[in-house]
Amino acid sequence: MKILGYRDADYESFVKRLNRRALPTHDVRDLVADIIAEVAGQGDKALVAYAKRFDNVELNAKKLFITPEELADVKVAPSTKKAVAASLKNIIAFAKGGLRKDWSMINAEGARVGERFQPFDRVGVYVPGGKAPLVSTALMTAGFAKAAGVPEIIAATPCGPDGKVNPELLYALKAAGVTEILKIGGAQAIAALALGTKTVKPVDRLFGPGNRFVVEAKRQLFGAVSIDLLPGPSEVLIISDKTGNPDYIAADLLAQAEHGGDSVIGFITDSKALIGKVVKAVEKQLLTLNRAKYIKEVLKQGTFILNVRNMAEAVEISNAFASEHVSLICADEKKWLPQIRTAGAIYLGNNSPVAVGDFLAGPSHTLPTGGSGRSFSGLRADQFQRRTSIVKLDKKSVRKSLEVVQEFARIEGLDAHGRSTAIRVE
The missing domain is CATH 3.40.50.1980 (Nitrogenase molybdenum iron protein domain)
Incomplete structure (x- = not known):
């Protein structure tokens, strides 16, 4: 010390x-860029190769996912079931308290404006492997997705050399509402979830913590997919x-x-x-x-x-x-x-x-690290919701809006904008 x-x-x-x-070193940035390029170009073939290279496991495209039969056969101790249930109960209750609700109001010109919140259609949650099965991480990512009502939740976590995933982790993922489990870890898993392969359908948003390579992959793929934060x-x-x-x-x-x-x-x-x-x-x-x-x-x-x-x-x-x-x-x-x-x-x-x-x-332990807490908050339930603004006008509110719209249109040289509003009240 x-x-x-x-x-x-x-x-x-x-x-x-x-x-x-929270900035990467050059060697991490370059290696991750290479991995992303390989997955983008070669898809499942790259995932299989990286599984062999980094996790010493022989896979093929048909063995990238945990099968429904494997998930159905998972057996864990009653004490594990009790612990998972207790944790998930608090997580779901906390998450539901943080969900956003639809709202609307009438603005100064009489238009109705507001926001609508809906769950993402498909999200990916990353659960690190390594020295211990992070059962709690599975709950504190996928559990929030479940509380938000996300219909498709795909988890990615590296398997062992035998091609299997820890049974307690599988049980937790299943309890948290995960619909698919990809047996791949690292930056290559993040690339597959973001970009898709022949076997892996891409997600709308990525969640979860990881090592510096996982964090850097999320950073580089931001834009191809949205991310939660940078939890390392x-x-x-x-x-x-x-x-x-x-x-x-x-x-x-x-x-x-x-x-x-x-x-x-x-x-x-x-x-x-x-x-x-x-x-x-x-x-x-x-x-x-x-x-x-x-x-x-x-x-x-x-x-x-x-x-x-x-x-x-x-x-x-x-x-x-x-x-x-x-x-x-x-x-x-x-x-x-x-x-x-x-x-x-x-x-x-x-x-x-x-x-x-x-x-x-109850709160998620997926939190910003590496100094990124200045810009990011921890994982929240409303991050699993897509926010859409809503605007509705009638003839009266269009007429009251026209003068201001036309002035902005004049300033910005966008006469078609002004015309598109004026035509409705002429």
């Missing part, structure tokens, strides 16, 4: 580097004054480090004494964890602890860093909470573990 205090010589330069921009490797930033419980803080740091890979973990406090207690708690708890190997890598490469001058400085750094998750633990919560503006999700107080948000609370 990198530990710095505000009196250290390199403190200011390190803090300045925390003001991130997991992040947490814990801000605490002296009231923070060191054991709880250590547990939250270790929980996020458990994701491994490119995860970023931060702890900021104005209490130097608390830093020492947290470091000791991290070292003690680490000895008891199954994934200590991956956690140690993240603690070494992707973890920082800062002793700041005061809470105002901590909040300023947080807004520059724009973390996926922010835990705020302080005596004056009402003062500091409104000042945190760029977090994907905020967890308040000593008794709000991020893990509950990851698995159960």
